[in-house]
Amino acid sequence: MPTTGTPNTDSLEIAVSIVICTHRRPELLGACLDSLIGQRVGGSPGAAHEILVIDNSALAEGRPVVERRQAAFALQGVPLRYILEERPGVSFARNRGVAEAAGALIAFIDDDERACDGWLERLLEPFHRLGDAVDIVAGEVEPDFGTVPRPGWLADDMLHFFSCRWGWDSESRFLRETEWFGEGNCAFRKRLMAGRAFPTDLGRRGDGLLANEGVIFVEMRRAGAATYYVPAATVSHFIHPDRLNRRWLMRRMFYQGVSNRLMQRRNGQAEQGCNFNVNLADLAAIDIDSLEGESLWAMIRLYYEIGYASALAMG
Template sequence: MPTTRNPGIDSAEEIAASIVICTYRRPELLAACLDSLIGQQVGGASPGSAHEILVIDNSALADGRPAVECRQTAFALRGVPLRYVLEERPGVSFARNRGVAEAAGALIAFIDDDERACEGWLERLLEPFHRLGDAVDIVAGEVEPDFGALSRPDWLADDMLHFFSCRWGWDSESRFLHEKEWFGEGNCAFRKRLMAGRAFPSDLGRKGDGLLTNEGIIFMEMRSAGAATYYVPAATVSHLIHPDRLNRRWLMRRMFYQGVSNRLTQRRYGLEEQRWDFNVNMAKLADLDVESLEGESLRAVIRLYYQLGYAAASGMN
């Protein structure tokens, strides 16, 4: 599978961290993400202060390659290798696993192609590893929504933002996360050694335009095995909320597939599956004017679509 490497990089220089960007057919967003990484620094007192950037393109069309190749010289002038890797097996899990395999750094940071790193993002994300040493295994940052040229819809309440992988909001100060406090794969860093004997599950996670999720369950594995996770709200990225997702019908579809993903995850790990007793008139549900819902009515339908997805997963392999 093709890989492109930077010209003019001293391969003897120690790479402290690898930034991995998994992308799928969004070259304009990938370009903006890469531009936000120019000038980012590792910081700290770790051995080696260099970092590299790996773009893992999950499209057989390789449409992310031009965005990478036209920026390689600019990054090389700053001493940052920028590499392009084509991973044709469909699914973000294959892309994440390829990124881990290709990474030269002892620390790996993930940022998504529809995100942009805010000023000082990388240094803040990696700072706990330098300051606290082996007491920290995983660091999670915060994700702020970016609505682009559109206004935030009135119906999109703060407690719904995490459905769009934004605004975890665990605290205003940095601290260790508790067991049930989660984070997103789009803004985190971890020690590569934690991946020994592990892989992102290829039956979960996004494939193309599909909405399956939960490939990040691998971090739950790590944490269950004792990996300490630190939260840094100041290590922030902005996440573009795509215009075609800013409607309630997309959110219903999103929640249906979250239900599917959660049940498949529980089955994979032998966890107790939930049971609900509910009757749904599908004809009436189909006629429901979803786009008129807000507040508690919207939340109730969100829960219903989640439960429908969860129930639908019972017959899936």
């Protein structure tokens, strides 16, 4: 499959490969790449990084975005490579990025995110300081609403539905087993991928809302991979205005229920009991756009349960 800008890495020590998976969002991809100019690896003198853009669209909208910036990154000694992965699905794109990466460490940032100042150095610092005691490092994600005001109904404890604000601590520390992180801002040792792959039956495809391709990190952690949280390694996540409504959130939670059940089935886990009774005519009559607070939370939980129950009937 086509690539451009394949570097000669013989004279470079590629310490980390930054992988950006993108799908038909050239303007956001450009902003993401611009935020990476000037980022530094830290640690050993002479250590370098590369950036891989994995375009998951057959229309290849990301190619000109990358080509316009390759010279600027080259001046900083940073190879910027474009790779077209036409098999649809973010899991195919993530797997391609891992396969192409030259670094012993891989860092993921999403195309709708922008790295804050010092992001890369802060994300990698635990690997330098703690060595083999750390296998995975996760950063924090702050919401970016652009020019659209944040809706009044969108409470802080709902932001993680938009892949933002994990909020585990104000200080860096190891994560507990029950504390999760997002694939859009993390770094990990490439060797952890040996014999593993992001599951291609899960994760986003185009505009679909299936999730949980990050279950691979759950597998790594169950196998003993130590995960460190660095709240200062921050990215901002652009939340598209089309998502800033309750109906999108209900759809999102329905597919989270579907995704969670498919993940459990894949891992041979026991089914959860579904405990709800709903009259569909009554449900259709509810004015979702007026809900907030606990009423909104109740509807979020209901749509999740319906999605989960729907997945039980899937073959």
